[in-house]
Amino acid sequence: MFILELLNQERRRIMLKFADLILEHVEEIAALDAMDAGKLFSVGKTGDIPNVADVLCYYAGAADKIHGTTLKMSRELQGYTLLEPIGVVGLIIPWNFPSPLLMHKVAPALAAGCTMVVKPAEQTPLSALYYAYLAKQAGIPDGVINVVTGFGPTAGAALSSHMDVDKIGFTGSTEVGCLIMQAAATSNLKPVSLELGGKSPFIVFDDVDVDKVAPLAFVGAVYNKIDKIQFEKVLSYIEHGKKEGATLLTGGNSLDRKGYFIEPTIFVDVTDEMTIAKEEIFGPVLSVMKFQTVEEVIKRANCTKYGLAAGVMTNDLNIANTVSRSIRAGVIWINCYFAFDPDCPYGGYKCSGFERDWEWKDFISFFKLNL
Structure with missing residues (x-):
């Protein structure tokens, strides 16, 4: 896992460098999302891409602050919890916000020390590939951020059912979310985080x-x-x-x-x-x-x-x-609408999914050790 390859402090520094590179190339990324998704170039340049860098900086601050706790035991035992990365995570991204929704998943997974396979929507793969290129320039080791392009029924299905993937994070339709849950259940019972459809009053x-x-x-x-x-x-x-x-x-x-x-x-x-x-x-x-x-x-x-x-x-x-x-x-x-902040993880109830984006704890395994 990434957390084993680098000290937490070094991972934080690399994530901050990654954010700086994104800001240096904000126009290139905004242009890619404009071509792929039809996003307004001005919105990408002044909104979406700076937000991506901000989210990465936010979680860089968490990278060296992930600690377990010492437990008060009822018997003559010493106990504590050890927090470790959950493992390899598969991140499946939709087409409507290709940059922000990618980093809402990638940044907390990096902070937790996971490696990942990112599957962007088939309509909008270009910025995801460019982010992977910038991650390498920032010093993130090969194999930590992997981008696999393709269609949902092939690439997405393979990722969801893969026995070596330890968690899936998906944003998309309720129908596809159900298919991902089925694939996770019939493979290795990997946990899933789903942010799905809505009909918001x-x-x-x-x-x-x-x-x-x-x-x-x-x-x-x-x-x-x-x-x-x-x-x-x-x-x-x-x-x-x-x-x-x-x-x-x-x-x-x-x-x-x-x-x-x-x-x-x-x-x-x-x-x-x-x-x-x-x-x-x-x-x-x-x-x-x-x-x-x-x-x-x-x-x-x-x-x-x-x-x-x-x-x-x-x-x-x-x-x-x-x-x-x-x-x-x-x-x-x-008295507002569509307001988001990294300090407020978001997700849904019922057929809109479960678990939360912007939450590094979703990428951590908890191990209790009794000595």
Whole structure:
């Protein structure tokens, strides 16, 4: 394991050098994500890639601070816990945030001392390969960060079922997450961390300024390049909304330009049983639904198989506390949305997965030794 090859302090220094190299090459990486994923170059240069470097620096600080504890035993024994890297981890990355989501997994795994095999999405492999190149330049030994490109049913499946892989970390759809769990269970019972699909409610109470809140409603919408399959899927959901009786307030059409683009779309008169209210669309489609009471909106927000995130907009502290504690979701944003920080690991409930990203402890094995 990486932790056996290098002293913890040296690993921290190398991770910091890796972060510096990323910042030195921020434009190249932003250009790769722009070509691969359709990310705005300006967003990559000023947002995504600096965030990648920040996350790496954050976990570099943890690399030399991973310690076990001395136990108070009930008998005349001396006991302590020893923290060791879990081993070889397989990290499967989605296409929508190819740089941030890669480093959210790679950085804590490095801090814990693991070696890893990274499988980027087949649509967006270029930045992952470039990160591996920069890691080598920073002094990370060969074999610590390995990037394997390929498709999910082949490369991803092989990684999930491999007997020498000790853990899988995956971000993607619920359906694929189930397949990964099956592969892990039928191979070597490797643990898995899954951050999966969601249908996240964005709850706006009548005591807030709607004009200030409205721009946040589309923050989580996909602004990446999408392929024909995803494009047709989003359009099919828009047709479902029309056929099932929702009122199309605006948008709903593809844009007449090269590529696959869809107008920001808003439906009103949406009811809980409609397809667009129940299923993850993963496109710029917003369903507006009215509610009367706090109890009603909590019940309706929880009436989903997902539990990834939620937003609560209110000036009433009691309502904010009540609703945020009552919704079964991994992240509850209050008067903000899509706000992340390394000090706050995130993940989901129910069919949105389990375990947390940004958590180095997920890559540690705990051994209790009694002497």
